[in-house]
Amino acid sequence: MLPVDLRDWLPTDHIVHFILDSVETLNLQRFVVNVRGTGSEQYPPAMMLPLLIYCYATGRFSSREIEAATYGDVAVRYICGGDLHPDHDTICAFRRQNRAVFEECFVKVLAYAGQTKVLKKVGGISVDGTKIAANASKHAAVSYDHATRMIEQLELEVRALTAKAEEADNKPLEDGLSVPEEIARRQARKAKLEEAKRVIEARFAEKQQRAEAETPSRRKRKTQAVPEKDQFNFTDPESRIMKTADGFQQAWNAQTAVDTEGSMLIVGKCVTEHPNDKQELVPTVQTVDPSVRHVSHVLTDSGFYSEEAVTEVEKDGGPTVYAAMERQSHHRTVEDLEKKPEPAAPPADAPVDEKMRHRLRTKAGRALYALRKQTVEPVFGIIKEVMAFRRFMLRGKAKVSLEWTLVTLAYNFRRLHRLIKGEKRPRIGWTCACAG
Secondary structure, eight states, rough: OOOOGGGGGSTTTOOOHHHHHHTSSSTTTSSSSTTTTTSSSSOOHHHHHHHHHHHTTTTTSHHHHHHHHHHOOOHHHHHHHTOOOOOOHHHHHHHHHHHHHHHHHHHHHHHHHTTTTSSSSSSEEEEEEEEOOSSSSSEEEEHHHHHHHHHHHHHHHHHHHHHHHOOOOOOOOOOTHHHHHHHHHHHHHHHHHHHHHHHHHHHHHHHHHHHHHHHHTTTTOOOOOOOOOOESSSSSTEEEEEEEETTTEEEEEEEEEESEEESEEEEEEEEESSSSSTOOOHHHHHHHHTTOOOEEOOOOOOOOOOOOHHHHHGGGGOOOOEEEESOOOOOOHHHHHOOOOOOOOOOTTOHHHHHHHHHSSSSSHHHHHHHHHHHHHHHHIIIIIOOOBBOSSSSSSHHHHHHHHHHHHHHHHHHHHHTTTTTTTOOOOOOOOOGG
């Protein structure tokens, strides 16, 4: 006749216990919640934070999905005390307003992993990026050519409507329509298209400047026209058209730096709007907090390689970069299987690309580089297939970066729980920097 204890319905090694135990030790004073007196219900950060982490870890990213889970998922009801049900607006506001503290929590989870010897203080990282669809409709995009033609058409229509308004015996419009409103509607549409053209032109100019900076010795190109197919999306203007495994999509380029010393934890992350990775090696490496990982070497593929990026990462005693100079086949030929002598080292003043090729030909370099596809690629597989995160729910770079922080934080909780599963759940002995 007594009420059911939800703990009896969950295994003792369930990840929800690990998440709750972790959050319980945090000082959550800096988390923003709705102010008393607003008429909204109060939900403590000690409930909201594990609610977000657990739902993200189990593939629920929409605030409406999370709200629904507070009614139908036993583990979620356990987090919420059984009878609390924050609505989707509350969940969305809590997520949006606490980006800085989520970043702190990301670092503190890694600090705990270091304390438990799961994450080594010194070691390598594998850097890679993956395209994730933006929350933007393809039908809300316009190409540079179409915008140009539509502006010309709208100008003609505005002139025609203006002339019609000045005629004494003009034919009336359909019921409910008026000339001034139709002119205003076309002028507003024209202003949006002109803004789209300006943005596309600015992006193209920036792209040209980057291309020239990457190859300064190349003969200067003639001034080029903006490609007619370059697009602007009205739903999420900061996202870009990117080539993905499913064709060209409106997307974001999500970057990660993954530990290569056995834990496969994500130790650094960021989001960029650049369709390729040429500019992303340095900023991604810089996202790794030195308090949790002293990076000894960086593994990455040919898409990240540039002489400038490698030089920047390695300067002042920085980590050694192992970057493929060209695409490498996964197939190993008979020649690849044969034992080879160590290649002669290049001279100290040799070009960066020559030194890089030598590194990857050495036995140690080949062994290290083999870790790249064994670490970062499975992480993306887990995020996309197991956690089912294939599309951002938020829009704009700042909000998308917040969402990627939550996704990678949830992934790290999943991974850390798996690494220590079977052991007695520890009381996490770290204090969040948000204590103030």
